[in-house]
Amino acid sequence: MKFGILVNEGPYTHEASDTAFQFVKAALAKGHEIYRVFFYHDGVNNGTRLTVPPQDDRNVVKRWSDLAAEHKLDLVVCIAAAQRRGLMDAAEAKRNGKDADNLAPGFRISGLGQLIEAGIQADRLVVFGD
């Protein structure tokens, strides 16, 4: 089956990103396809490469990046939600006159159309959040 995934909450405060990650990992292990993982609301904070969690804790952001590299996952951060919350790649930083960028490897920034498209293309769109 082809899954689309929506993550609506940020890392650590909320379990949604952890559950989504475990779901994606399990689905891939069973041979399913992950069409796209879309990060919205505070979920965009899963894409900041500047998190430094304690060493005895899981690294939520790096875990997504590593899984994306391993399985060629399409991790998409909503641009409108990202701009509100200070998430940007180098191109966005330049465009907005900011002196830094913080998007983690394996993530890309794009529009909400990517979420709708995932709903259209996937057999199931699974929402993780409150």
Next chain:
Amino acid sequence: MTEGNAGVAKKFLYVNRRAPYGSIYALESLEVVLIGAAFEQDVSLAFLGDGVYQLTKGQDTKGLEVKNFSPTFRALEDYDVTKLYVEKEALEARGLRAADLVVPVEVVGAERMAEIMEAQDVILSF
């Protein structure tokens, strides 16, 4: 669905469960609806629980210093988004009637709402 069905409209339901202010979910849900309208899918909106407050008339957000986005619901018709379902029990529990809302809606009981959800292809819950 296969790639070959990409041109066929799917039934999208946006489920709004939260009050309009106090968190950003309601506003950002509406942003998805507006962007999604360009994809010419079969779109419906459902309002459950405190989500019914999103549609109430006379919202005044000046004291909160946030934008009152309730007028946007009146523009949905221009985007061909006309199916708005409001949970009857949620309205009644809050002492509201359909006449208190900024747009025409269909008030449905929880059982009918469950049937509406059952008929969807994609449910986005905010």
